[in-house]
Amino acid sequence: MTNSEKNRLKDKAFQVFGVFCTFIGLVVLAIFLIDIVIEGIARIDWDFLTSLPSRRAASAGILTAWAGTIWILILSALIAFPLGIAAGVYLEEYAKKTKLSNFLEINIANLAGVPSIIYGLLGLELFVRFMKLGGSLLAGALTLSLLILPIIIVTTREAIRAVPRTIRDGSFALGASKWQTVWYQVLPSSFGGILTGVILALSRAVGEAAPLIVIGALAYVPFVPSSPMDEFTVLPIQIFNWTSRPQAAFLTNAAAAIIILLLITFLLNGVAVYLRHRQQKKIKW
Amino acid sequence: MRVQEKIIESLLWLSAAITILITISIVWVLLSESVLFFSEVSLVRFLTEKEWTPLFADKKFGILPLVAGTFLTTVIAIAVALPIGLTIAIYLNEYAHARFKTYIKPLLEVLATIPTVVYGFFALTVVTPFLQSFIPGLAGFNALSAGIVMGIMIIPMISSLSEDAISAVPRSLREAAYGMGSTRLQTAFGVMVPAASSGILVSVILAISRAVGETMIVAIAAGQQPRLTLNPFVPIETITTYIVQVSLGDVPHGSLEYRTIFAAGMTLFVFTFILNNLSFWIKKKYQEKYD
Secondary structure, eight states: OOHHHHHHHHHHHHHHHHHHHHHHHHHHHHHHHHHHHHHHGGGOSHHHHHOOOOSSGGGOOOHHHHHHHHHHHHHHHHHHHHHHHHHHHIIIIIOOSSHHHHHHHHHHHHHHTSOHHHHHHHHIIIIIIISOOOSBHHHHHHHHHHHHHHHHHHHHHHHHHTSOHHHHHHHHHTTOOHHHHIIIIIHHHHHHHHHHHHHHHHHHHHHOOHHHHHTTOOSOOOSOOOSTTSBOOOHHHHHHHHHTSSOHHHHHHHHHHHHHHHHHHHHHHHHHHHHHHHHHHHOOO | OHHHHHHHHHHHHHHHHHHHHHHHHHHHHHHHHHHHHHHHSOHHHHHHOSOBOTTSSSOOBOOHHHHHHHHHHHHHHHHHHHHHHHHHHHIIIIISOHHHHHHHHHHHHHHHHSOHHHHHHHIIIIIHHHHHTTSTTOOSSOHHHHHHHHHHHHHHHHHHHHHHHHHTSOHHHHHHHHHTTOOHHHHIIIIIHHHTHHHHHHHHHHHHHHHHHOOHHHHHHTOSOOOOOOOTTSOOOOHHHHHHHHHHTTOOTTSHHHHHHHHHHHHHHHHHHHHHHHHHHHHHHHOOOOO
16 A cells, blocks of 8 residues: 555545544434433423422422522523623723723633632622522522623623624714614614523523532422522422432432423523524624 | 713723622632631641541541542543544534534534533433443442543533634645645644644633533532542542532531631632633734734
8 A cells, every 4th residue: 555545544534533523422412312301201291390399209390490490590681681781882892902901801701711619609608698698599690690791791792893893983973972872773783692692691500500509509499489589499409409319210300300401401592593593694784 | 961971881881890890709708718717727738638528527628639539530521522522623624514514513512501410410320320331340429420421511612612723724724735745634633733733722721621610510420529549430529529518518607617618619719710811821822823
């Protein structure tokens, strides 16, 4: 075999390996999802969705868990959405290229890299102890809001940056002020992108268990929370709790709860992808 | 009108400034509780003792076993994610059709959107029994299974960041390599990967930082036994798992046991802070400029 033939063979071999690597992760994911569906789907019925937690696996349900997850989702959105967009708008439209704005940028990148469990420790001291919110929904939502704030800021900035300079110039030329330009031109045309980022950030928050465990969210909550000051549990914590028990029946419960959690996560991601797609189609600068 | 504009600008500025406040709060919270911890337990004991048993009667406060556990799971995760992720990046750039790339990338991203507690369930109930079928003596909780699953989770992180780095290398370099008669493989490893090395390194460092801070997978599948070992077959405990373990228990606020989670958290924060800033620094310093 000549040298060139050998090289071609190696080239082909790597191509096969490349296909293998590209699909191995997806194949594992597929095996995993099928395994969970087989194990958990039979457990899902109306009772499972509407029952309170119980010490007996057969009668335990996820009512409080998914109610808690929805509460957390809405509260976190209410807190992080305006804050993140405002910060993103400031950094992209107002901030001058000073040392301070440079520092702000590095700081946000750093916050995005802080492990979620550290946010839990922050929430424990700041919201649970210092602000005396206890292990309440509000404390949990505030903690998760801080966690997803950097993601929202970064995606807001990217969306705003995609709006061409000419739109702003046109607005200014018609006599609009800075804020009028931002409010009536920049934000509406970048809103699809911003919303996509916010929804992706929320889907991250929905899957988080660690920071909420640290702030003291309980695994066993025998009532559906009715106000932001109530104690709560969420689906990931319920899943963690059931997974750490030795009895097989609880693992089945965990698999069933995972199906519900994944449905919520995929739904949020699907909406985000759809919005991004629609935005790309609609607007051609 | 003027006044209104000013007020709005200040409000926006305030929102941005809150991020600095968050950083200060994190550092303050970790420091203030850690200082109280280190007033009772010397830093020397913390760094040199070989056991971590703050919840037992015979208390030992050596962080090393937790660091070893974190190190072990991280190394396994990177050993899985780096070869696969980098190969995907090269394959998508040098071999695959552009159409294939646009379909496969979002699919790979799905791996990163699955909640980590779900991965933990997978590691414990599927991967560990599977590994036990051919590794005799593998414990029910072990670093290997948790590390492998964590590796699968961070594949898209390495593949997509490395892919960005490789595709940022100008066409002319690739074409020059082809012009010299290189195969795609030779072009990839001889030209593209070296040219994109700083970007690839950044992706690996960020992946390490992510693995170090990962909590639920290791809390579920790697065990809760702090152990100064690099044996991947036995139960261990990571820094993050310890924090979860204490949070689930009934440790009174203000006690020494309570403060241990902040000392552990401080250690974790220092690690990830160094890794993150190292990656920013490399990105800034070594990014090749092609014009």
